[in-house]
Amino acid sequence: MSEDSKQDENAEPMMAVQSTRFGELSVPASSLIQFPSGLIGFPRHQNYVLLEHKQPFSWLHSVDDAGLAFVVVDGAEFGEKYNLKPPMGDPQCDFKPEDEYAILVIVTVRPDPSMTTANLKAPLFVNIRNRKGVQVIFDDSRYSTRHPLWSPSEEQEGEQASGEGEKKE
Secondary structure: OOHHHHHHHHOOOEEEEEEOOOEEEEEEHHHOEEOOOOEOOEOOOOEEEEEEOOOOEEEEEEOOOOOOEEEEEEHHHHOOOOOOOOOOOOOOOOOOOOOOEEEEEEEEOOOOHHHOEEOOOOOEEEEOOOOEEEEOOOOOOOOOOOEEOOOHHHHHHHHHHHOOOOOOO
16 A cells, blocks of 8 residues: 555545635535534524634634634633633533633724724634534623724834834934
8 A cells, every 4th residue: 555545544534615715725524613503693604614814813714605704813812801611501512511612702803903803792612522612692791792902002012112103302
Protein backbone atom coordinates (compact mmCIF):
# COMPACT_ATOMS: atom_id res chain seq x y z
CA MET A 1 0.00 0.00 0.00
CA SER A 2 1.44 3.35 -0.98
CA GLU A 3 2.04 6.16 1.51
CA ASP A 4 -0.57 8.33 -0.28
CA SER A 5 -3.35 5.75 0.08
CA LYS A 6 -2.56 5.39 3.80
CA GLN A 7 -2.97 9.14 4.22
CA ASP A 8 -6.28 9.06 2.33
CA GLU A 9 -7.63 6.37 4.67
CA ASN A 10 -6.79 8.52 7.69
CA ALA A 11 -8.01 11.75 6.13
CA GLU A 12 -10.91 13.39 7.84
CA PRO A 13 -14.09 13.55 5.71
CA MET A 14 -14.61 17.01 4.24
CA MET A 15 -17.79 18.85 3.32
CA ALA A 16 -18.40 21.73 0.92
CA VAL A 17 -19.87 24.95 2.26
CA GLN A 18 -21.11 27.61 -0.15
CA SER A 19 -20.37 31.20 0.86
CA THR A 20 -21.23 34.46 -0.85
CA ARG A 21 -18.25 36.01 0.99
CA PHE A 22 -15.59 33.34 0.51
CA GLY A 23 -16.76 31.17 -2.41
CA GLU A 24 -16.90 27.40 -1.99
CA LEU A 25 -15.13 26.21 1.13
CA SER A 26 -13.98 22.72 2.00
CA VAL A 27 -14.16 22.17 5.75
CA PRO A 28 -13.85 19.09 7.96
CA ALA A 29 -17.25 17.46 8.43
CA SER A 30 -16.47 17.27 12.15
CA SER A 31 -16.44 21.07 12.33
CA LEU A 32 -20.22 21.23 11.87
CA ILE A 33 -22.02 22.88 14.80
CA GLN A 34 -25.75 22.33 15.10
CA PHE A 35 -28.09 24.81 16.78
CA PRO A 36 -31.32 22.75 16.97
CA SER A 37 -33.40 25.88 17.69
CA GLY A 38 -31.43 28.08 15.32
CA LEU A 39 -30.32 31.52 16.45
CA ILE A 40 -32.54 34.42 17.45
CA GLY A 41 -34.20 35.64 14.28
CA PHE A 42 -32.91 32.67 12.28
CA PRO A 43 -34.76 29.58 13.58
CA ARG A 44 -34.53 27.65 10.29
CA HIS A 45 -30.76 27.99 10.00
CA GLN A 46 -29.43 25.27 12.27
CA ASN A 47 -26.09 24.16 10.80
CA TYR A 48 -22.94 26.28 11.00
CA VAL A 49 -19.17 26.06 10.78
CA LEU A 50 -16.68 28.26 12.58
CA LEU A 51 -14.14 29.86 10.25
CA GLU A 52 -11.02 31.45 11.69
CA HIS A 53 -10.45 35.09 10.76
CA LYS A 54 -8.18 37.83 12.06
CA GLN A 55 -7.81 37.43 15.82
CA PRO A 56 -9.91 37.86 17.88
CA PHE A 57 -12.62 37.43 15.24
CA SER A 58 -14.09 34.35 13.60
CA TRP A 59 -17.02 33.79 11.28
CA LEU A 60 -19.93 31.57 12.31
CA HIS A 61 -21.05 30.66 8.80
CA SER A 62 -24.35 29.01 7.96
CA VAL A 63 -24.17 25.77 6.03
CA ASP A 64 -27.85 26.19 5.11
CA ASP A 65 -27.60 29.71 3.62
CA ALA A 66 -24.55 30.87 1.62
CA GLY A 67 -25.26 34.50 2.53
CA LEU A 68 -25.64 34.11 6.29
CA ALA A 69 -22.61 34.52 8.54
CA PHE A 70 -21.99 36.16 11.89
CA VAL A 71 -18.78 37.71 13.16
CA VAL A 72 -18.09 36.20 16.59
CA VAL A 73 -15.48 36.39 19.33
CA ASP A 74 -14.60 33.96 22.09
CA GLY A 75 -16.44 34.87 25.30
CA ALA A 76 -13.13 34.49 27.16
CA GLU A 77 -12.07 37.79 25.53
CA PHE A 78 -14.33 39.57 28.04
CA GLY A 79 -12.43 38.32 31.08
CA GLU A 80 -13.45 36.76 34.37
CA LYS A 81 -16.42 39.11 34.83
CA TYR A 82 -18.07 37.35 31.89
CA ASN A 83 -18.14 33.95 33.54
CA LEU A 84 -21.36 32.35 32.35
CA LYS A 85 -22.46 28.76 32.76
CA PRO A 86 -24.14 26.74 30.01
CA PRO A 87 -27.79 25.77 30.34
CA MET A 88 -27.47 22.43 32.12
CA GLY A 89 -30.43 20.22 31.40
CA ASP A 90 -31.09 21.79 28.01
CA PRO A 91 -32.49 18.78 26.10
CA GLN A 92 -31.23 19.94 22.70
CA CYS A 93 -27.56 20.34 23.67
CA ASP A 94 -27.41 17.77 26.46
CA PHE A 95 -24.91 19.70 28.58
CA LYS A 96 -23.43 17.60 31.38
CA PRO A 97 -21.37 18.98 34.29
CA GLU A 98 -18.17 17.42 32.91
CA ASP A 99 -18.66 18.81 29.37
CA GLU A 100 -16.27 21.31 27.89
CA TYR A 101 -17.98 24.17 26.15
CA ALA A 102 -17.27 27.31 24.19
CA ILE A 103 -19.00 30.65 24.53
CA LEU A 104 -19.30 32.64 21.32
CA VAL A 105 -20.40 36.26 21.31
CA ILE A 106 -21.94 37.80 18.20
CA VAL A 107 -20.32 41.06 17.09
CA THR A 108 -21.94 43.87 15.13
CA VAL A 109 -19.29 45.45 12.94
CA ARG A 110 -19.89 49.09 12.07
CA PRO A 111 -18.27 51.29 9.40
CA ASP A 112 -16.50 53.18 12.20
CA PRO A 113 -14.57 50.40 13.98
CA SER A 114 -14.73 52.28 17.29
CA MET A 115 -18.52 51.76 17.19
CA THR A 116 -18.26 47.94 16.86
CA THR A 117 -20.24 46.17 19.59
CA ALA A 118 -20.73 42.71 21.08
CA ASN A 119 -23.98 41.12 22.24
CA LEU A 120 -23.08 39.96 25.75
CA LYS A 121 -26.74 39.48 26.66
CA ALA A 122 -27.34 36.59 24.24
CA PRO A 123 -24.19 34.44 23.87
CA LEU A 124 -23.98 31.13 22.07
CA PHE A 125 -22.98 28.07 24.07
CA VAL A 126 -21.46 25.18 22.13
CA ASN A 127 -21.12 21.75 23.71
CA ILE A 128 -17.72 20.49 22.52
CA ARG A 129 -18.67 16.84 23.13
CA ASN A 130 -21.59 16.70 20.71
CA ARG A 131 -21.04 19.92 18.68
CA LYS A 132 -24.52 21.22 19.52
CA GLY A 133 -25.23 24.77 20.55
CA VAL A 134 -27.88 27.07 21.92
CA GLN A 135 -28.29 30.82 22.19
CA VAL A 136 -29.22 31.93 25.70
CA ILE A 137 -30.63 35.32 26.71
CA PHE A 138 -29.44 36.49 30.14
CA ASP A 139 -31.77 38.91 31.92
CA ASP A 140 -28.90 40.63 33.70
CA SER A 141 -28.33 44.39 33.57
CA ARG A 142 -24.54 43.84 33.61
CA TYR A 143 -24.76 42.54 30.05
CA SER A 144 -25.70 44.65 27.05
CA THR A 145 -26.65 43.79 23.49
CA ARG A 146 -24.33 46.64 22.41
CA HIS A 147 -21.23 46.28 24.55
CA PRO A 148 -18.41 48.36 23.01
CA LEU A 149 -15.52 46.16 21.93
CA TRP A 150 -13.00 48.90 22.50
CA SER A 151 -13.26 51.38 25.32
CA PRO A 152 -12.03 54.96 24.71
CA SER A 153 -9.09 54.35 27.08
CA GLU A 154 -7.99 51.32 25.00
CA GLU A 155 -8.14 53.42 21.82
CA GLN A 156 -6.07 56.18 23.44
CA GLU A 157 -3.51 53.65 24.71
CA GLY A 158 -3.24 52.22 21.20
CA GLU A 159 -2.75 55.71 19.73
CA GLN A 160 -0.07 56.55 22.29
CA ALA A 161 1.73 53.27 21.70
CA SER A 162 1.79 53.93 17.96
CA GLY A 163 2.88 57.55 18.45
CA GLU A 164 -0.44 59.00 17.32
CA GLY A 165 -2.28 61.45 19.50
CA GLU A 166 0.89 62.68 21.21
CA LYS A 167 1.63 66.38 21.45
CA LYS A 168 4.15 67.58 18.93
CA GLU A 169 6.49 70.38 20.00
